[in-house]
Amino acid sequence: MYMLNAWVSLDYVLLTALGTLLGIYVGAIPGLSVTMAVSILISFTFSWDINNALCLMIGIYMGGVYGGSRTAILLNIPGAPAAIVTALDGYPLAKKGLAGQAIGLSTIMSVIGGFVGIAVLAVAAPAVSDFALLFQPRDYLLLGIMGITLVGALSGRSLIKGIFAGALGIGIGTVGLDPLTAEERFTFGYVELWSGISPVVVMIGLFGLTEALVQLHNLDKAMIKQKVDKIVPKLGDIKKYLPLSIQSSFIGVVIGALPGTGGEIASLMAYDHARRVTKKPEVPFGEGAKEGLIAAESSNNAAVGGAFIPMLTLGIPGDAVTAVFIGALFIHGVNPGPLLIETRPDMFWFIVGTLLLANVFLLIFGLTGIKVFSKIIQCPKGILIPIIFLLSIVGAYSIHNSVSDIWWMLAFGVMGYFMRRHGYPLSPIILGVILSHLMDENWRRAILVERNDLGAFWANLFSSPLSLTLLFIIVFVALSSTPFWRILKQKISRK
Amino acid sequence: MNRMCITSEQLFNLLLLVFSSFFLYHAFHITEDSGLGSSASIPIMAFSVMVMASLMALGKSIFSSVRPVEKIPRAVFLVLLMILLYSLFLEEIGFLISSLVFIGVLVFAINGSRLVTSFALALLVVLVTYLVFRIVFKVMLPEGMIPEREILFYLKNLFN
Amino acid sequence: MKIKNLLLGSLTSIALVTSGQSLADYPNKDIQGIIMWGAGGSTDSVMRSVTPYAEEKLGVDVIMTNRSGGVGAIATKYVYSQKSDGYTLLMGAENPQMHKVLGLSSIDYSDMIPINILARGTPIIVANNDAPYNTFEEFVAYVKAHPGEVRTGMTGNGGLTSIVLAMLESQVKLDLTPVPYNGDGPALTALQSGTIDVMSSVIGAALDHIQAGRMKVISVIDAKENNLLPGIAPITDTYPKLSSYLPWGPFFGIFVKKGTPKEAIDKLVAAFHAAAENESFKQLMAKRGFEIMNESGASAEAFLERYRSVSSWIVYDSGFSKKSPADFNIPRP
Numbered sequence: 002m003y004m005l006n007a008w009v010s011l012d013y014v015l016l017t018a019l020g021t022l023l024g025i026y027v028g029a030i031p032g033l034s035v036t037m038a039v040s041i042l043i044s045f046t047f048s049w050d051i052n053n054a055l056c057l058m059i060g061i062y063m064g065g066v067y068g069g070s071r072t073a074i075l076l077n078i079p080g081a082p083a084a085i086v087t088a089l090d091g092y093p094l095a096k097k098g099l100a101g102q103a104i105g106l107s108t109i110m111s112v113i114g115g116f117v118g119i120a121v122l123a124v125a126a127p128a129v130s131d132f133a134l135l136f137q138p139r140d141y142l143l144l145g146i147m148g149i150t151l152v153g154a155l156s157g158r159s160l161i162k163g164i165f166a167g168a169l170g171i172g173i174g175t176v177g178l179d180p181l182t183a184e185e186r187f188t189f190g191y192v193e194l195w196s197g198i199s200p201v202v203v204m205i206g207l208f209g210l211t212e213a214l215v216q217l218h219n220l221d222k223a224m225i226k227q228k229v230d231k232i233v234p235k236l237g238d239i240k241k242y243l244p245l246s247i248q249s250s251f252i253g254v255v256i257g258a259l260p261g262t263g264g265e266i267a268s269l270m271a272y273d274h275a276r277r278v279t280k281k282p283e284v285p286f287g288e289g290a291k292e293g294l295i296a297a298e299s300s301n302n303a304a305v306g307g308a309f310i311p312m313l314t315l316g317i318p319g320d321a322v323t324a325v326f327i328g329a330l331f332i333h334g335v336n337p338g339p340l341l342i343e344t345r346p347d348m349f350w351f352i353v354g355t356l357l358l359a360n361v362f363l364l365i366f367g368l369t370g371i372k373v374f375s376k377i378i379q380c381p382k383g384i385l386i387p388i389i390f391l392l393s394i395v396g397a398y399s400i401h402n403s404v405s406d407i408w409w410m411l412a413f414g415v416m417g418y419f420m421r422r423h424g425y426p427l428s429p430i431i432l433g434v435i436l437s438h439l440m441d442e443n444w445r446r447a448i449l450v451e452r453n454d455l456g457a458f459w460a461n462l463f464s465s466p467l468s469l470t471l472l473f474i475i476v477f478v479a480l481s482s483t484p485f486w487r488i489l490k491q492k493i494s495r496k
Numbered sequence: 497m498n499r500m501c502i503t504s505e506q507l508f509n510l511l512l513l514v515f516s517s518f519f520l521y522h523a524f525h526i527t528e529d530s531g532l533g534s535s536a537s538i539p540i541m542a543f544s545v546m547v548m549a550s551l552m553a554l555g556k557s558i559f560s561s562v563r564p565v566e567k568i569p570r571a572v573f574l575v576l577l578m579i580l581l582y583s584l585f586l587e588e589i590g591f592l593i594s595s596l597v598f599i600g601v602l603v604f605a606i607n608g609s610r611l612v613t614s615f616a617l618a619l620l621v622v623l624v625t626y627l628v629f630r631i632v633f634k635v636m637l638p639e640g641m642i643p644e645r646e647i648l649f650y651l652k653n654l655f656n
Numbered sequence: 657m658k659i660k661n662l663l664l665g666s667l668t669s670i671a672l673v674t675s676g677q678s679l680a681d682y683p684n685k686d687i688q689g690i691i692m693w694g695a696g697g698s699t700d701s702v703m704r705s706v707t708p709y710a711e712e713k714l715g716v717d718v719i720m721t722n723r724s725g726g727v728g729a730i731a732t733k734y735v736y737s738q739k740s741d742g743y744t745l746l747m748g749a750e751n752p753q754m755h756k757v758l759g760l761s762s763i764d765y766s767d768m769i770p771i772n773i774l775a776r777g778t779p780i781i782v783a784n785n786d787a788p789y790n791t792f793e794e795f796v797a798y799v800k801a802h803p804g805e806v807r808t809g810m811t812g813n814g815g816l817t818s819i820v821l822a823m824l825e826s827q828v829k830l831d832l833t834p835v836p837y838n839g840d841g842p843a844l845t846a847l848q849s850g851t852i853d854v855m856s857s858v859i860g861a862a863l864d865h866i867q868a869g870r871m872k873v874i875s876v877i878d879a880k881e882n883n884l885l886p887g888i889a890p891i892t893d894t895y896p897k898l899s900s901y902l903p904w905g906p907f908f909g910i911f912v913k914k915g916t917p918k919e920a921i922d923k924l925v926a927a928f929h930a931a932a933e934n935e936s937f938k939q940l941m942a943k944r945g946f947e948i949m950n951e952s953g954a955s956a957e958a959f960l961e962r963y964r965s966v967s968s969w970i971v972y973d974s975g976f977s978k979k980s981p982a983d984f985n986i987p988r989p
């Protein structure tokens with residue numbers, strides 16, 4: 002019943018709407034992150050009533066996660082790390098003149114994902130958080146390995162070059178003071194490198210800058226005409242993709258609920274899943290497969306609901322944004338912790354209600370204004386490209402307010418440009434950067450917990466049902482993508 | 497085909513090999529801790545894989561036929577130079593002026609618009625960006641030569 | 657820079673004509689606050705909850721920016737590189753006080769002027785609920801009987817966990833297996849999922865989990881019992897010698913670069929002092945288990961100096977500092 006509180010006051014509804022709308026733009030502009038926007042709102046909404054403040058912040062969170070897909074589809078610059086996977090198939094669609102359709106589809110799928118996430122939060126939050134606590138360092142490591150197997154799928158023509166790119170990404174991710182022991186890794190005495198190279202900088206450089214540089218090659222080519230009719234996907238289409246969307250959403254909720262993994266890893270996992278279950282995509286993955294877009298968008302929005310689960314049940318943030326939420330709730334005198342659901346059920350249900358409301362507004366705002374957005378990329382290249390460059394620069398700068406981030410962005414842009422010229426795929430690099438911390442930290446914890454004893458590491462791995470299941474999935478996935486598997490399958494079916 | 501001539505692809509792969517080896521060498525010098533869980537373990541693994549992969553790619557590029565590569569248009573160099581200059585002078589000159597020049601020059605060079613049109617357009621873009629970042633989201637952009645905070649404070653007082 | 661002066665000059669004349677206000681009045685523009693830890697961390701939320709009250713007193717906005725990284729060294733260096741005009745504040749935690757001996761940076765708070773030391777936290781030792789010990793003595797006995805079997809969460813050399821452990825090691829040899837984490841949040845989660853058995857933390861970070869019965873406290877690193885944790889014996893009951901180091905704990909403070917004009921310092925001190933007096937801020941800090949200090953001037957400097965001397969010598973004696981505190985004329989406590 003408390004849930005209805007969020008809907009009965011006009012103030013709440015309007016603030017949620019405003020937040021969602023703002024969030025879409027925050028998410029879409031590279032360099033403006035949801036984390037940043039929410040923490041600015043803390044001081045902005047300081048003297049407000051807590052419910053009002055929450056409405057605005059939750060709206061921004063919901064809108065922001067979705068908004069990242071806009072620039073990912075239109076410009077190949079994911080507005081946020083969670084939208085990286087969206088760019089893989091979204092941008093090729095825009096290149097074919099289907100930007101409008103892609104945005105429409107991603108909106109619907111985001112909303113579905115959002116609803117699944119909220120439903121799980123409302124129904125099963127305590128159970129999911131207990132499950133999340135079962136994950137040991139070795140299980141996080143296995144999740145990382147599962148993610149890295151995607152390199153195979155993202156490599157394109159040359160697997161060797163794909164593996165090189167993936168390893169490069171992992172290497173880039175380790176630059177900086179080691180977060181665990183504070184030892185310097187590849188910093189060469191340069192203090193600005195201590196905090197490492199932000200994945201967003203790598204992403205803006207490799208995706209945005211590289212793409213814009215490549216576009217300079219075909220300045221003379223005519224712009225692709227964007228089709229702006231049939232933006233809202235047909236009901237039949239939605240029905241057809243619904244199972245995949247729901248499955249991706251569940252992956253999103255669970256990964257989102259794990260402390261330390263968020264929307265970006267969730268969307269990678271869901272993408273991997275989609276690639277395996279889709280027998281015959283209309284277009285290959287990476288060239289504009291709708292299934293890829295659906296998996297990415299459903300899962301990253303479902304991860305929002307997921308991220309709230311450990312926060313509201315244990316006081317543990319599920320991702321960077323919920324960490325800021327915890328700070329905000331504290332400031333307003335609410336302790337988001339293991340006692341919240343018991344002592345302040347009104348607060349719990351108010352958050353659930355607001356999330357739901359924000360999701361509804363997402364549907365409304367997401368489906369309006371698509372025409373204007375897709376027209377953006379029809380403005381002359383000679384004007385659009387300089388603007389993309391400026392956006393990339395400002396985006397890179399504003400992550401840490403530091404000029405050296407512009408240099409990294411530039412360096413990655415140049416590197417990406419030359420790697421692309423010579424047939425190296427770029428998306429495995431980003432994949433590696435995202436997964437680097439997860440794998441590095443958890444491999445080391447997993448082995449240090451056993452005092453550097455590999456035997457004990459394997460013994461514990463095989464005696465844990467969770468770890469065994471994860472290992473089994475990895476082996477299955479690895480085998481199923483080798484030719485050996487196909488031969489085996491043929492033999493079995495012949496018998 | 498002249499066998500003595502190194503193709504750009506071979507050169508690039510060689511460059512990557514050198515790059516990976518350099519970092520692999522450094523990875524071994526991160527820490528004195530030689531345990532499996534030391535801070536060097538994952539970097540050593542990653543860069544070893546890179547060394548091997550770039551070696552294989554180099555081998556392949558030597559024995560396979562040459563793929564034609566497009567010539568790099570001059571605009572690419574111009575843009576890279578402009579970004580570099582921009583980043584070098586950003587903090588000194590400030591966001592407003594350097595962005596104005598950046599966009600103005602690039603639109604003028606790439607789009608071939610008239611100089612006045614280019615800079616009028618640039619002014620619009622810069623103002624919108626400034627409004628969104630600095631005013632709405634309170635992201636501090638480098639001020640440089642223009643005393644922005646004084647101006648904003650003055651403007652604010654006018655309305656109070 | 658000439659253009660700036662020119663613009664400033666013309667602007668001043670406009671301001672003088674229109675409002676009759678002199679430019680010398682501090683503050684006459686928005687102030688920048690540089691937070692040394694990321695959004696959502698405890699430093700971030702403390703700073704964002706006290707600053708709005710100070711803004712009211714100052715009459716200008718304090719725009720807060722997170723410049724995390726390098727264990728706080730990046731933010732400290734940045735503020736130090738700015739003009740000492742009182743328009744750039746450093747909003748930080750205890751970390752820079754260790755930077756000299758750890759070889760991370762050559763700047764610490766002795767190169768700054770404290771505007772306000774807002775609050776400090778009390779370290780505690782928490783354990784997994786299933787651990788077969790409930791008091792510190794039982795814990796020591798268990799570790800002695802099972803060397804290497806007890807796993808403890810560590811947050812890097814110079815972090816709270818390393819200093820508390822070094823304090824304990826100065827009294828008793830403990831064979832623990834360290835497991836590294838990148839902050840006490842993730843480590844406390846790992847404590848609940850059983851990856852680690854025991855760790856040191858601050859009351860504020862663990863209080864909720866303790867009250868919900870998801871972990872237990874086995875000691876308070878202080879010379880007296882804490883009223884938030886009644887019945888938990890202070891560590892000095894077991895090791896009275898530690899009282900020379902105590903009370904010790906992480907803190908939050910606001911600083912400006914040395915050389916800032918007195919007028920600006922006085923205004924900032926007054927504004928933040930009033931802000932930290934605010935009832936709702938006090939309540940907030942009490943709830944999070946932080947002790948309000950609200951100190952400035954000589955007493956704040958004495959506190960900073962003591963923290964630096966205790967921590968630097970502890971890490972030096974336990975052998976993981978890069979340089980000797982004596983090199984920086986840091987006296988032994």
